[in-house]
Amino acid sequence: MEPIFAEAICRLEWLHAEYLGYMAGLTTEELDWSPGPAMNSLCVLAIHVTAAERFWFGAVVDDIITRDRRAEFEASGYTYDQLADRFAANVAFCRANFPGQSASRLGEVVDVSRYRHWPPQQFSRGWSLLRGLDHTAEHLGHAGMTRQLLDRR
Numbered sequence: 001m002e003p004i005f006a007e008a009i010c011r012l013e014w015l016h017a018e019y020l021g022y023m024a025g026l027t028t029e030e031l032d033w034s035p036g037p038a039m040n041s042l043c044v045l046a047i048h049v050t051a052a053e054r055f056w057f058g059a060v061v062d063d064i065i066t067r068d069r070r071a072e073f074e075a076s077g078y079t080y081d082q083l084a085d086r087f088a089a090n091v092a093f094c095r096a097n098f099p100g101q102s103a104s105r106l107g108e109v110v111d112v113s114r115y116r117h118w119p120p121q122q123f124s125r126g127w128s129l130l131r132g133l134d135h136t137a138e139h140l141g142h143a144g145m146t147r148q149l150l151d152r153r
Contacts, residue, residue, distance in 0.1 A: 004106070005098035008129055012053070012094060015136045016087040019046060022147040023080055031083070032076045035149040040073065042150075043083065045143050047075035049136045050086040054093065056132030059110045060125045061097040066115050 023031060023042050031043040040048070051067050058064040106126030113121040123131070 001099040002101065002103045004103050004129075005094075005101055008133060009091065009094050009098060011133055012136070013091055015133070015140055016091065018140055019049070019087065019136075019143055020080075020084055022143045023083060026080060026150075028077060028079050030150060031078065031080065033150055033153075035146055040142060040146070041076070042143055042146055043078050044073055044075050045139050045146065046083040046086065047078070048072040049139050050083075050090055052135050053090045053132045055115070056128045056135070057090065057094055057097075059112055059123065059128035060106075060132075061101060062110075063093075063097065064110075064112060064115050 023046065026042065028043075031046075032041050034041045034044075048069075051069070051072050054065055055067050106124060106129065108125050109122050110125055110128060111122050
């Protein structure tokens, strides 16, 4: 596997470990708890980031999925184990698909128009790889704050 892809998987695993740490020991009801109106629960954050990861990493390897982004923000009722399985599935997807990829293809543009209905709709494979990681990291901060607020309620 080329170093960029191995490093991406390493970073992904670290981000996932942090998410799982924030969710560890929580009941389904606690995972569904929201700090306030229009604020996301840990469950919603986990569902959203795992769906987004799968989309963006799929764009890297020509295995793009269709997402229901709106439904991601309405998710509830998942257990810790179910959410952990979603994170694990994305790492498994990357481990199965990244070894066959060449870093020389990261500059290629992928058209995601039929899967994404807001502009822009074309991205390089490299941008998609980075977006999958930075989006997860962005929401990790939200997950940490949500856990802190949950613990202090």
